[in-house]
Amino acid sequence: MIIRSKAPLRLGLAGGGSDVSPYSDIYGGLILNATINLYAYCTIEETNNGIISINSDDAHCYESYLVANRLEIDGKASLIKGVYNRVIKDYDIEPRSFKITTYNDAPAGSGLGTSSAMVVCILKAFIEWFSLPLGDYETSRLAYEIERKDLNLSGGKQDQYAAAFGGFNYMEFLKNDLVIINPLKIKxxxxxxxxxxxxxxxxxxxxxxxxxxxxxxxxxxxxxxxxxxxxxxxxxxxxxxxxxxxxxxxxxxxxxxxxxxxxxxxxxxxxxxxxxxxxxxxxxxxxxxxxxxxxxxxxxxxxxxxxxxxxxxxxxxxxxxxxxxMPFQFTEGGAHGWKIYPTDKINVK
CATH class of the missing domain: 3.30.70.890 (GHMP kinase, C-terminal domain)
Known part of the structure; x- marks a missing residue:
């Protein structure tokens, strides 16, 4: 079986930086952003060779590891490893072999939230693979915790929510990591x-x-x-x-x-x-x-x-x-994943 996912990148229209702690914790933050038709992509392919193969095209990282409960965070493909480690741990999943490939429509450091969109995208693939009970809020929050707390990468909170929800959003960031997403219906x-x-x-x-x-x-x-x-x-x-x-x-x-x-x-x-x-x-x-x-x-x-x-x-x-x-258009949909089954296992009636 093959699992694919994609998550949109975003333009930060207004309020950027007010979602970063400690400002958001003290004063509260407000963000207006919108997703565009540039994406982060992830593909997971099930294998049975006892190996976890990582192909991170943006990071030029192509590594293989023996199947384990946890992959060492060593600066190589940290986003993929961070998601894998957290999913296996939080949902008590039996590790198995697979190949994962990721890439982005925009370069890292472009200001479009590429890293956070990629975390959401990878997480969405695992959610689809293991049928995890996570909605948009839960996906965003978990992606934020993986990136900011588990991997200790500096940044705010808006990017994960933008990638998960998609569209034009007016976001409120309050104390204790409370986030309220207000989707805007723009004519x-x-x-x-x-x-x-x-x-x-x-x-x-x-x-x-x-x-x-x-x-x-x-x-x-x-x-x-x-x-x-x-x-x-x-x-x-x-x-x-x-x-x-x-x-x-x-x-x-x-x-x-x-x-x-x-x-x-x-x-x-x-x-x-x-x-x-x-x-x-x-x-x-x-x-x-x-x-x-x-x-x-x-x-x-x-x-x-x-x-x-x-x-x-x-x-x-x-x-x-x-x-x-860069030509672009605004998009409405957030991150999503889907499964591809081998054709020889599909019975067409």
């Missing part, structure tokens, strides 16, 4: 207008978000007044942008996006850099209204709001830089 013409008004540009450079997130945590813990006030405004931008989105007010959407980027840059020194600033220096004169980096910052994808009639001008202007424009 089709508004989604079309937003897609017509956005350019997604990859800077050509991936980055590790850990150092940026760790500085944000330090700023909150140390009571850095400027950083905390900036994060309060970023959180409020999620409220304001949600209203603009529901009304289809793209001018307000662009204005909020631009102000949120100015506030975000105050959260950590490495959020912006000359490479990112060059994108804005090229895009704004060509017709871009505003923009911000998706994710923690420092590189990855830049979201730009444009007047639709000038979109081609912005795209052409960006061609002089080293990155590329």
């Amino acid at each position: 089709r013409w508004i989604v079309d207008e937003l897609e017509a008004s956005m350019v997604l540009y990859f800077t050509g450079a991936s980055r590790s978000s850990a150092a940026i997130i760790d500085q944000q945590k330090k700023n909150t813990s140390s009571g850095n007044e400027q950083a905390i006030k900036a994060m309060h405004r970023i959180k409020q931008s999620a409220v304001d942008m949600k209203l603009a989105l529901l009304k289809g007010d793209m001018n307000a959407f662009a204005r909020i996006l631009g102000q949120a980027w100015e506030d975000k840059k105050k959260m950590a020194d490495a959020i912006s850099n000359p490479m990112i600033q060059q994108v804005f220096d090229v895009a704004i004169p060509a017709g871009a209204l505003a923009g911000k980096v998706s994710g923690a910052g420092g590189g990855g994808f830049v979201m730009l709001m444009v007047e639709p009639t000038r979109k081609k001008e912005v795209v052409n202007a960006l061609k002089q830089l080293d990155g590329f424009v």
Whole structure:
């Protein structure tokens, strides 16, 4: 039997960073994000050779291990091993041999939540394989615990929930890791207008978000007044942008996006850099209204709001830089898995 799964990546539209502890624990966080048609993929193939074979294409990791209750976390394919170890332990599953293959439509460090989407994707494959009783909330929470607590990887909470639920979501992050997901029903013409008004540009450079997130945590813990006030405004931008989105007010959407980027840059020194600033220096004169980096910052994808009639001008202007424009559409569905049975075992009547 073969099990496959996929989980969508997301654009962080507003509120990014307010889902990171200790800020979310002290003040509460608000996030507005939306999934797009770029995905993390996982395939599990049952075998009977006593070996666990791992093919992580994004990490360029191709390893084999004897079947065991726990795989050592040694920096190789940590996301796969983290999910495997937790599932085997929590659900008292008898270990068995299999081959697992994973890959992503976007590079790691792109600011689209690739790592968390991959954890959700891998977990979804195991859920499908073993028929585990996990809904979207439970899947998101377990994926968060695996990534942030078991593997001790820095980051917030929004990415796991975005990948599991899919679509446009307004998220609330409260004390004690309480999360409330509010799916938004956006009219089709508004989604079309937003897609017509956005350019997604990859800077050509991936980055590790850990150092940026760790500085944000330090700023909150140390009571850095400027950083905390900036994060309060970023959180409020999620409220304001949600209203603009529901009304289809793209001018307000662009204005909020631009102000949120100015506030975000105050959260950590490495959020912006000359490479990112060059994108804005090229895009704004060509017709871009505003923009911000998706994710923690420092590189990855830049979201730009444009007047639709000038979109081609912005795209052409960006061609002089080293990155590329990524075509995309917003998607509604979250992570899902399915089984493929050998055809010789299927009886067709």
